[in-house]
Amino acid sequence: DAGITQSPRHKVTETGTPVTLRxxxxxxxxxxxxxxxxxxxxxxxIHYSYGVKDTDKGEVxxxxxxxxxxxxxxxxxxxxxxxxxxxxxxxxxxxSGGRTETQYFGPGTRLLVL
Amino acid sequence: GENVEQHPSTLSVQEGDSxxxxxxxxxxxxxxxxxxxxELGKGPQLIIDIRSNVGEKKDQRIxxxxxxxxxxxxxxxxxxxxxxxxxxxxAASILISNDMRFGAGTRLTVKx
Numbered sequence: 001d002a003g004i005t006q007s008p009r010h011k012v013t014e015t016g017t018p019v020t021l022r023x024x025x026x027x028x029x030x031x032x033x034x035x036x037x038x039x040x041x042x043x044x045x046i047h048y049s050y051g052v053k054d055t056d057k058g059e060v061x062x063x064x065x066x067x068x069x070x071x072x073x074x075x076x077x078x079x080x081x082x083x084x085x086x087x088x089x090x091x092x093x094x095x096s097g098g099r100t101e102t103q104y105f106g107p108g109t110r111l112l113v114l
Numbered sequence: 115g116e117n118v119e120q121h122p123s124t125l126s127v128q129e130g131d132s133x134x135x136x137x138x139x140x141x142x143x144x145x146x147x148x149x150x151x152x153e154l155g156k157g158p159q160l161i162i163d164i165r166s167n168v169g170e171k172k173d174q175r176i177x178x179x180x181x182x183x184x185x186x187x188x189x190x191x192x193x194x195x196x197x198x199x200x201x202x203x204x205a206a207s208i209l210i211s212n213d214m215r216f217g218a219g220t221r222l223t224v225k226x
Contacts, residue, residue, distance in 0.1 A: 043203065058213065059213075
């Protein structure tokens, strides 16, 4: 998985609780992305980062925040989890970003919000 | 908004047969089209990609074709094997948002 790890790999939480997912890369790539994967929707971009402390919103950013304090780590936070955020979350990286750069994906985190 | 449509959603073939998955896109400025394979419990893995300056690209049993005029591109897998069974995703780059849009996926089953 291109030097990408995600933690935790599985999580069960209750509605209203905060949740933080971590993505760690060893490739020193500049761009990092968070996607969610749901049946019938493929992969949808939540947020992405183009450098330390530089982030921007994706297609489905409502209810999510991100932070990147180091090149290798990108955190996704659900401030108050809802059942609609039950999903599989994937982190991806690309060397120089942009729409024509290949993205490499991590193994995913399966999140269940009860 | 920009959209990528993928068909079929499920595909079942006999081992040794060919499989074709098709995608259409709406952004005429799209110029990068990757294909990913996702096995159960794993993240998507890039298997082949094509850029708009070529119409076809092959890598062993896998090929991708691109028709920019019609705004569609296809994945072709020949001599399918049971280990080709997986979910396949297409994607297309989007100019206005500087990112990619993914198709909904095709679940390919290769029967031995």
